[in-house]
Amino acid sequence: MSDTDDGWSGEVFGLIKEAGISLITTVPDAGLTRLLNMCSKDPDVRVVTLSTEEEGVGIGYGAWLGGTRSLLCLQSSGTGNIINGLALPAFAESPCLMLVTMRGQEGEGNPAQFPMGRAVASVFEAMGVTCLEATDNKEVASYFRQAVDMAFGEGKAVAVLIAQQVIGSKTFGK
Amino acid sequence: MEMLNRREVLAQILENRGNALIVPGLGTANYDLFAVSSRDENAYMWNAMGLTVPTGLGLAIAQPDRRVLVVTGDGEMMMGIGSLSVVAAQAPKNLSILVVDNEMFEETGAQTGLSATCVDIAQIALGSGIQKTMTVNNGNEVARLAEFLLEEEGPVLAVAKVGPSADKPVYPTMDGPGIVRTFRAAVLGATNA
Structure with missing residues (x-):
């Protein structure tokens, strides 16, 4: 993935800093590369690579117990991995902020991505997570700001979904 | 050989708890901690x-100056076993993990666990990159176990092989938001909770 401006990563990074988020947990995705690179280069932001996305929910809960704000970044295919974990912030009414880059939507080159891609919003909603889906790169920052306020202001679980049309599609040579 | 009494082992470890923050896993670890060191x-x-x-890892990152102790069962640990590699990669000096290994799912009817037969959790920890591990089978080793968990530079993981619970469960609060409020007030001060 090139490092050219995607129209949202820089703004989201600015909001991460502004919100005092100092911990990023992630199973990476191509669409998150630019943002994760910015976070990795910042000496005040710690990026934790996970073995499964669910760990990010636990790390985020523990960090909140200790006074640190965190963000879980994942590809939409990881949504299925975190259902068990989402019971924790729901039970505790504690913040759970997520940024999800979508696969399995229009333009997807890999049909294996469709089942999870189609289920993402309903899975999140079933677990009480509010979804804000940005279908244009200009919407990402405003949704992210709203999500930060809901998570850390109201103790909610919130996922900002970035639609595949914003990220671009992996075409698999088609 | 007489099997270790899990609640007595935890009580002995926490005799000199100091200001350690503790995250107990669901089930008997939760009840034992509440019974021996309700804080x-x-x-x-x-x-x-x-x-x-x-x-525990998130807490250890957020509170680097406090010892953080995770106390959990073998079944709970197996379900999140990949997280040991994340701990090793982050290498928090203040994080200790105690796996109270009864080799069964006692909470649900004492069904045989994976560690009863082939799985060695301390070996998995080593292979995950947690370089300091300890396995304890008898009471003579518990004093050293306490020192290992509370004094040794982390990350460390210990497995205590224990018998079935000899004590009735006692239940801490099930008020989720209350647990968070109480904990944050104790660690961060009332105004930040």
Whole structure:
């Protein structure tokens, strides 16, 4: 993935800093590369690579117990991995902020991505997570700001979904 | 050989708890901690099986000057076993993990666990990159275990092989938001909770 401006990563990074988020947990995705690179280069932001996305929910809960704000970044295919974990912030009414880059939507080159891609919003909603889906790169920052306020202001679980049309599609040579 | 009494082992470890923050896994670890060291600095877990170590890791990152101790069972640990590699990669000096290994799912009817036969959790920890591990089978080793968990530079993981619970469960609060409020007030001060 090139490092050219995607129209949202820089703004989201600015909001991460502004919100005092100092911990990023992630199973990476191509669409998150630019943002994760910015976070990795910042000496005040710690990026934790996970073995499964669910760990990010636990790390985020523990960090909140200790006074640190965190963000879980994942590809939409990881949504299925975190259902068990989402019971924790729901039970505790504690913040759970997520940024999800979508696969399995229009333009997807890999049909294996469709089942999870189609289920993402309903899975999140079933677990009480509010979804804000940005279908244009200009919407990402405003949704992210709203999500930060809901998570850390109201103790909610919130996922900002970035639609595949914003990220671009992996075409698999088609 | 007489099997270790899990609640007595935990009580002995926590005789010199100091200001350690403790995250007990759901089930008997939760009840034992409540029985032997009921404090505001206990982050009782009631769900999200497999996430006790990640919760301890997040806490250890947020509170680098406090010892953070995860106490959990073998079944709970197995469900989140990949998190040991995340702990090793982050290498928090203040994080200790105690796996209270009864080799069964006692909470659900004492069904045989994976560690009863082929799985060695301390070996998995070593292979995950946690370089300091300890396995304890008898009472003579518990004093050293306490020192290992509370004094040794982390990350460390110990397995205590124990018998079935000899004591009745006692239950901490099930008020999820209350657990968070109480814990944060104790650690961060009332105004930040």
